[in-house]
Amino acid sequence: xxxxxxxxxxxxxxxxxxxxxxxxxxxxxxxxxxxxxxxxxxxxxxxxxxxxxxxxxxxxxxxxxxxxxxxxxxxxxxxxxxxxxxxxxxxxxxxxxxxxxxxxxxxxxxxxxxxxxxxxxxxxxxxxxxxxxxxxxxxxxxxxxxxxxxxxxxxxxxxxxxxxxxxxxxxxxxxxxxxxxxxxxxxxxxxxxxxxxxxxxxxxxxxxxxxxxxxxxxxxxxxxxxxxxxxxxxxxxxxxxxxxxxxxxxxxxxxxxxxxxxxxx
Amino acid sequence: xxxxxxxxxxxxxxxxxxxxxxxxxxxxxxxxxxxxxxxxxxxxxxxxxxxxxxxxxxxxxxxxxxxxxxxxxxxxxxxxxxxxxxxxxxxxxxxxxxxxxxxxxxxxxxxxxxxxxxxxxxxxxxxxxxxxxxxxxxxxxxxxxxxxxxxxxxxxxxxxxxxxxxxxxxxxxxxxxxxxxxxxxxxxxxxxxxxxxxxxxxxxxxxxxxxxxxxxxxxxxxxxxxxxxxxxxxxxxxxxxxxxxxxxxxxxxxxxxxxxxxxxxxxxxxxxxxxxxxxxxxxxxxxxxxxxxxxxxxxxx
Numbered sequence: 001x002x003x004x005x006x007x008x009x010x011x012x013x014x015x016x017x018x019x020x021x022x023x024x025x026x027x028x029x030x031x032x033x034x035x036x037x038x039x040x041x042x043x044x045x046x047x048x049x050x051x052x053x054x055x056x057x058x059x060x061x062x063x064x065x066x067x068x069x070x071x072x073x074x075x076x077x078x079x080x081x082x083x084x085x086x087x088x089x090x091x092x093x094x095x096x097x098x099x100x101x102x103x104x105x106x107x108x109x110x111x112x113x114x115x116x117x118x119x120x121x122x123x124x125x126x127x128x129x130x131x132x133x134x135x136x137x138x139x140x141x142x143x144x145x146x147x148x149x150x151x152x153x154x155x156x157x158x159x160x161x162x163x164x165x166x167x168x169x170x171x172x173x174x175x176x177x178x179x180x181x182x183x184x185x186x187x188x189x190x191x192x193x194x195x196x197x198x199x200x201x202x203x204x205x206x207x208x209x210x211x212x213x214x215x216x217x218x219x220x221x222x223x224x225x226x227x228x229x230x231x232x233x234x235x236x237x238x239x240x241x242x243x244x245x246x247x248x249x250x251x252x253x254x255x256x257x258x259x260x261x262x263x264x265x
Numbered sequence: 266x267x268x269x270x271x272x273x274x275x276x277x278x279x280x281x282x283x284x285x286x287x288x289x290x291x292x293x294x295x296x297x298x299x300x301x302x303x304x305x306x307x308x309x310x311x312x313x314x315x316x317x318x319x320x321x322x323x324x325x326x327x328x329x330x331x332x333x334x335x336x337x338x339x340x341x342x343x344x345x346x347x348x349x350x351x352x353x354x355x356x357x358x359x360x361x362x363x364x365x366x367x368x369x370x371x372x373x374x375x376x377x378x379x380x381x382x383x384x385x386x387x388x389x390x391x392x393x394x395x396x397x398x399x400x401x402x403x404x405x406x407x408x409x410x411x412x413x414x415x416x417x418x419x420x421x422x423x424x425x426x427x428x429x430x431x432x433x434x435x436x437x438x439x440x441x442x443x444x445x446x447x448x449x450x451x452x453x454x455x456x457x458x459x460x461x462x463x464x465x466x467x468x469x470x471x472x473x474x475x476x477x478x479x480x481x482x483x484x485x486x487x488x489x490x491x492x493x494x495x496x497x498x499x500x501x502x503x504x505x506x507x508x509x510x511x512x513x514x515x516x517x518x519x520x521x522x523x524x525x526x527x528x529x530x531x532x533x534x535x536x537x538x539x540x541x542x543x544x545x546x547x548x549x550x551x552x553x554x555x556x557x558x559x560x561x562x563x564x565x566x
Contacts, residue, residue: 101354114322119326122284
């Protein structure tokens with residue numbers, strides 16, 4: 001499916017609206033990975049492929065991406081984070097076929113992906129498994145266990161790291177500096193690409209690198225991407241949107257898009 | 266029980282959905298299974314958290330993963346993976362913990378499993394199987410291979426007395442009929458107690474429980490309690506979350522609490538010293554001599 005800048009803007013606006021209406025934070029990390037999820041779901045995933053969102057706190061972006069594909073309705077999104085919803089703050093256990101696992105505690109998704117890939121390998125079935133982690137999530141020891149296992153068993157898992165440089169209570173470099181992270185993946189002898197995580201074509205091209213073993217795409221992103229006062233600000237990891245900041249964010253996104261369109265024409 | 270465990274799984278190895286994962290354990294025990302299963306036998310290395318989540322991923326795709334390690338390395342190390350990835354999703358992953366209770370003896374406290382089923386039974390949909398004899402292991406495995414829920418199989422050493430022929434594996438088994446105190450035991454330590462009772466003049470009514478949580482109270486067991494008005498529960502597990510707490514809760518709900526209730530449990534490390542499984546049981550009053558002393562006191566009282 002063609003992923004136009006209009007559709008990307010529409011998804012970004014819908015994400016902000018959903019978080020604003022529900023009074024929910026975690027918007028920064030959702031904005032940093034929205035382009036990756038849109039690129040993956042619109043341009044890369046095929047019917048036999050599966051995706052696991054390991055950074056479960058970006059459930060909003062995943063829900064909006066599924067909405068952009070017509071797999072969740074506008075009415076579904078209106079229930080986000082509200083009483084009796086199936087769209088909980090982190091991905092739910094059941095009810096949405098495109099979400100195989102409830103996640104939220106970090107450091108689970110890559111091992112779950114390895115399990116899905118191992119099942120395909122044992123059954124001789126086709127299909128690739130994609131997994132998105134955050135960068136702060138690489139503090140978790142279980143991720144490294146999974147990397148060892150995935151590499152050793154030559155499992156067809158493509159790991160995407162949303163490298164926004166910020167985590168819950170500070171910058172990744174201040175808390176537990178893992179740079180150069182891409183080099184660490186390469187040290188495992190896993191093919192690793194680094195891309196601009198907000199360039200959906202570059203992300204898609206990196207994700208389409210086909211092979212039957214593991215691969216890593218380190219996607220350089222900005223937390224709060226597209227909204228200047230949120231960009232690279234770790235406060236927006238948690239903060240909910242006030243009415244004023246919501247309207248400010250919407251105006252800014254629309255005006256950037258208008259400028260971009262004018263420049264193109 | 267490891268040999269019974271291995272040989273039974275070897276018999277079932279042809280099932281193409283069956284996948285066996287070990288956390289780098291099974292030396293001089295699981296080699297025949299490895300041989301039989303080929304690529305479906307996976308040594309996941311010393312990485313239990315990953316292993317459990319991988320199993321959940323396999324189960325999500327319709328396979329039947331069994332995950333094996335020394336008990337605490339599984340239920341304690343990978344507790345969140347069991348909670349989130351296996352139990353919240355109702356995945357039929359079979360966790361096999363070797364060395365139930367003080368089974369690893371003088372190897373030390375890190376290897377003991379005295380809070381395993383209490384911890385695991387707090388999780389959604391989890392069921393626990395406590396074989397007491399080798400024949401139980403074989404029957405439990407055959408059931409578990411088709412089970413549709415998460416499960417924990419606690420392995421130990423079979424202590425089956427030579428004279429005793431176990432009834433078929435089930436949640437409740439009436440293993441010794443008698444007139445005196447009513448006794449409910451979970452796990453292989455039942456063997457030594459049955460043997461001690463046979464050698465004494467004391468008559469007791471003994472029940473063996475091998476599946477938790479308790480979902481029923483057999484009417485014959487309730488009759489026994491009404492008659493004896495005394496219940497002793499014995500388990501190689503701490504009191505908190507243990508079989509005795511579950512059973513007493515059920516009895517209170519049923520309005521069937523006996524006049525006297527004695528609960529023999531694992532007590533941790535009473536002297537701070539280490540020894541065999543027998544040593545630790547004795548320190549906790551779980552050895553047949555201590556149990557018999559308590560029963561004789563109750564009978565004479």
